[in-house]
Amino acid sequence: MEKQSVKPASKMGTGIEGLDSLLSGGLPAKRTILVVGGPGSGKTILCTQFLKDGIEKSNQNCIYVSLDYSKKAFMSDMMQFGWDFAAFEKNGSFLFLEGAAIRRLPQKASTNEGSYEPEDFTLEDLIDLLALHIKKINAKRIIIDDLTALTFRFPDPMERRGAILSLMESLVELEVTTIMISEAALYDMNREIKPEEYLSDGVIGMFVLKDGTRAIQISKMRGVQVDNKPHPYSIVDKVGIEVFPTETIFGEN
Secondary structure: OOEOOOOOOOEEOOOOHHHHHHOOOOEEOOOEEEEEEOOOOOHHHHHHHHHHHHHHHHOOEEEEEEOOOOHHHHHHHHHOOOOOHHHHHHOOOEEEEEHHHHHOOOOOOOOOOOOOOOOOOOHHHHHHHHHHHHHHHOEEEEEEEOHHHHHOOOOOHHHHHHHHHHHHHHHHHOOOEEEEEEEOOOOOOOOOOOHHHHHOOEEEEEEEOOOOOEEEEEEEEOOOOOEOOOEEEEEEOOOEEEEOOOOOOOOOO
16 A cells, blocks of 8 residues: 555655655654665765755754764765755754764763763763753754664664664654664565664665665655655755655556
8 A cells, every 4th residue: 555544743844855745745743763774875865955954944953963974074975965064063053963072072970081982872871962962052853873883782682672762762852853874785675674663753765776776665654644665766966865756666557
């Protein structure tokens, strides 16, 4: 069945017209959405378009959190699309929290001495840090890149599930709309579903197929009527992600 029967919800545009069409207008507000895909699939670009749309069209401040992607690289890569996030940062509408800077923050239990080592920085620390900055700049849209890096230290499935659930519940309490990035190398209907996919309010998959076709699919989205068929998309210079909602893949009609 192409459409899910769900109750209407307040929407946030993604900045991607074709994707908003599949979402009946946009992502559900104040929810936690997962973007799943392999390297080079465009997950970061999609997330950044979502932030840009919030800043430019809705006057909503935004935060990008990354433990692996440097601020310098992010700013440079996004300028390739003509997106000046340095200017957004300068006017106070955008904040980038990178892993190296996070780990240099003062420890909560000490005065101003010491810093977080990677093994010392916990999800609880991240939640506290996000709460502080969300309130400081009145942020409404959050990106966390990526969830795999934050939960690698929880090999036990139940502990991992509990940690992810705690993070998601905390973000809901902060009344922000969050997109979390998660790695999944292959597009496979029989692939193992990760705990975060069950726990999140929505899941958007982005995959590059063996023939080079890029496919995007909304496998679930609570509170929103969606088209859950896979559709082609492209990464376009000076544009970003472009989704083609009237086209399908796998020879579907």
